[in-house]
Amino acid sequence: MHSIIVVPGGGSCPGDQFHLAPGETLSFGRHDHSGLTITHDGVSRDAGQITAVEAHWTLSNLSGTQTYVVENPEGAGEHVKVAPGRLDAPIPFEFSRVVLPAGGDLISFDVWAPRHDYAERPGPLAGPPTASAFPLDRDKRYFQVLVALCATRLRGEPHAPLPTAEELTAMLRPNWASVSCTSVQWNIDYLSVKLRLKPAPDTVAADGATRLNGRKERLVSLALRFDLVREDDLALLKEGAGR
Structure with a gap:
């Protein structure tokens, strides 16, 4: 079963998307005919690689000069910077936007990780309850x-x-x-x-x-x-x- 979905810029059609199962990789770059091709002169021929890892994914930045940014569109500015040459940087977001600087432009594509897993909450245990770190009352x-x-x-x-x-x-x-x-x-x-x-x-x-x-x-x-x-x-x- 696939765990990662890569959505090219403007690729709303399911046929344009790439589905990766755990362990599978997708390369991207200007001349990458076997993966995600980004037709912009400011993008490296072999720009990077995405690897699916169960409920998250990693990004390898194969550029020698450009830092890539992975944004969380739902995170009010939350982002991860991936330095040039960094391999297998873990990306924790369920919805991500990969932003590549390309000359005077910013090229982006989305990555979805819909298999985010969460632990089941156990029943009440004996003993005093754990104190809340941030005790906020939403009715106040x-x-x-x-x-x-x-x-x-x-x-x-x-x-x-x-x-x-x-x-x-x-x-x-x-x-x-x-x-x-x-x-x-x-x-x-x-x-x-x-x-x-x-x-x-x-x-x-x-x-x-x-x-x-x-x-x-x-x-x-x-x-x-x-x-x-x-x-x-x-x-x-x-x-x-x-x-």
């Missing part, structure tokens, strides 16, 4: 503030500037009529304490106060890195959602 106002902080990046703009307090207030007002910049600030302070964020050296002002922008950036980075908020949580910002 602070969680709505966290979602609003991450909203732009969750929508696929990983380098977008974070919203200001005024913009956060506008996003939250449809479901929180009494929201104000002060209440937003209070919730950001509370999240910083709840998630145990220690002030980084470059986020502390001369008077010892932590700068708001530094805290927001670290909150968003932590939330997206550990999936504390997901794209589905954006529904909390829609009018009529929440409480």
Whole structure:
């Protein structure tokens, strides 16, 4: 059974896709007639190779000069860089976009790994429960503030500037009529304490106060890195959602 599907750029037709079983490889490059041919003068003749490995895959970069980037289209900027000459770099994403620099262009194709496996959750064991690393209550106002902080990046703009307090207030007002910049600030302070964020050296002002922008950036980075908020949580910002 195949575990990896390679989808050329614009190749929505199943006949254009490459299906790989575990252990099988697919090479790609400008003159690769036996694999994925990329007709662009800026792509190496033998640019790289994909190998299926059960529920994930590896990428070998056979270019001598170009770094390849594998993006997670669902990961708010999450990506893996594969240096020139690197062999068998493991790629963990279920949906991936391989981006190749080619002259002044960026050439891409997709790789799907639909056989991602997850352990079955065992029944309750005797003894005290494991403490939660990030104890967040999705019904609380602070969680709505966290979602609003991450909203732009969750929508696929990983380098977008974070919203200001005024913009956060506008996003939250449809479901929180009494929201104000002060209440937003209070919730950001509370999240910083709840998630145990220690002030980084470059986020502390001369008077010892932590700068708001530094805290927001670290909150968003932590939330997206550990999936504390997901794209589905954006529904909390829609009018009529929440409480």
